[in-house]
Amino acid sequence: MAEVVLHGIAKTFGDTVAVDDLSLTIRDGEFVVLLGPTGAGKTTTLRLIAGLERPDCGRVTIAGRDVGRQSPAERDVAFVFQQYSLYPHLSVYDNLAFPLRSPARRLGVEEIDRRVREVARMVRIEHKLQNRSTRLSGGEMQRVAIGRALVRRPAIYLMDEPLSSLDAKLRAELRLELKRIQKELGSTLLYVTHDQIEAMTMADRIGILSEGRLVQIGTPREIYADPANLHVAARLGQPHINLLPIDLLPGAAVPSGALTIGARTEHLEIATSAQGNAEVDWIEHLGDQNHLHIRVRGHKLVTLADPYLSIKPGDRINLTLRQPLYFGPDGERLR
């Protein structure tokens, strides 16, 4: 395990800027999640660290050594791809053993066997070791793919949306397992996703990427509660943050220059009132909670509500802001 540092790296493909002056330190033993929409440069960042791409400028250091001229094999990283993760012509066992049999390592047969079985147990696939890798379910394949990374003890694990092709239940399971394994091994891990739940639940720190730039990095709590700008605020929160003009609702202490108010569920106080300033448009019953669709003078808001709150579509309610987020005309946060 080691510290990995990116110093102002940039990468363009033709006219497209994939990564733009990105600096990032992943501390030893830290789980960092890069969160961003498609095309934000997340995967390219991983590939630059792995050595599958060469940066146009900037440096990558792993455990203090500049790896700029090293091949992927020399960099001592492990990579889990989003898909096509297993060698289809090999069995599960051989897939797991593949990195250990590489000329770069050349471990003994017994040592390989011991480590393959240990990892198979860890990712709970030991009963399928002799199966052809193409004969597995999606979840099993991805577990093997993660196992193939874990079978080594590299400087850093790089994971590119490893759970995105799985169904929701499996995703939740593997999320927990991955976090457990990472803690157990004390591994350094850089994980890329566009799923905010994965980011919030697993990360020690989240980095928000937008158009190849690192917009903000911090603990999940910081990123959620204290976003640097509109873009970051919009990445997190379910339902999506409501963006309102500053004079729409009462209760705001608007700083000068603010143009937009960002209000999540926790920033909105609901009181039933026949003379209220808002009208309930629609209620989505999710079971444990309700999504309330509200209309205020032509603006639509979505917020969560207690399922026991006795309101129905058409009712009037009173909405008040409670310490919402303020954003200037350029989208930057105003405090």
Add this chain to the structure above:
Amino acid sequence: MSSVNTAAHSVVEPTPTAKRIAGTIVILYALVTMIPLAWIFLTSIKSPPDSISYPPKVVFTPTLEGFCNLFTTRTRQTPDYIQALPPPTGTCDEITRGRNMVIAGPSNYWPRFGNSLLIAFGSTFLAVSLGTLAAYGFSRFRVPLADDLLFFILSTRMMPPIAVAIPIYLMYRQFGLSDTALGMILLYTAVNVSLAVWLLKGFIDEIPREYEEAAMIDGYTRLQAFWKVVLPQATTGIAATAIFCLIFAWNEYAFAVLLTSGSAQTAPPFIPTIIGEGGQDWPAVAAGTTIFLVPILVFTIILRKQLLRGITFGAVRK
């Protein structure tokens, strides 16, 4: 008990009737295409008079005379001379003496057949090896002017190869490559490599590059990753390409006639030159052709599975 046939059948699955009709058509077509082959085989076990009788004989006494004549050269002798010989040593000896001839020695068929094997398999191996490497390069690296290069490679196929026969003949004479196995291997490789590059590029394009990238991160060099990960997955394409190349090199006639005459001559130009007494020895020609078909048949049967998947490749995407 009778069941009313109202059960809904699958939309994609053909009905039993449709399957029967399709099956009948395929069998009929197969029979039609196999008639010439059957005729060649039957001719090979006819006697020379039977082979040229009119109307053609379908019922006849089979004989190995054609095969004997294919493998041997014979000289005519007087009956007295033959009477004076010790008893015949084998079937062919006996048949030959029955025609008032004795076996003078082996014919050139097996050496020519050996040349065909060496040249066809040699050039196929080279074409497929070079083609695989080139296709991998075109598929994975940013080759300057890749499209133009690929077009150029294909353009060597845009005219019949025989159109360049004269320049090649002169060139080969200059370099001492005429009538050598090496010369023929190089020539067939050159013709086949364009086909191999194009076919294999398609196959390799379909193999996601993540596999090699994973292998490279797992501690392998690119060449090792190519060997361990790409090649095993390209076997289908390689097998299909190899069969196409082999069939071309095995059957090629025009260049073989022009560029080989002696020691490097292949079977196709040799077979029609088998002359019996008083004209073409058709049973011997047919026997030579029958044996000539065997290697391709065996090779195709061995690679049948890959070939089928290879030919339908691209029609069904995973």
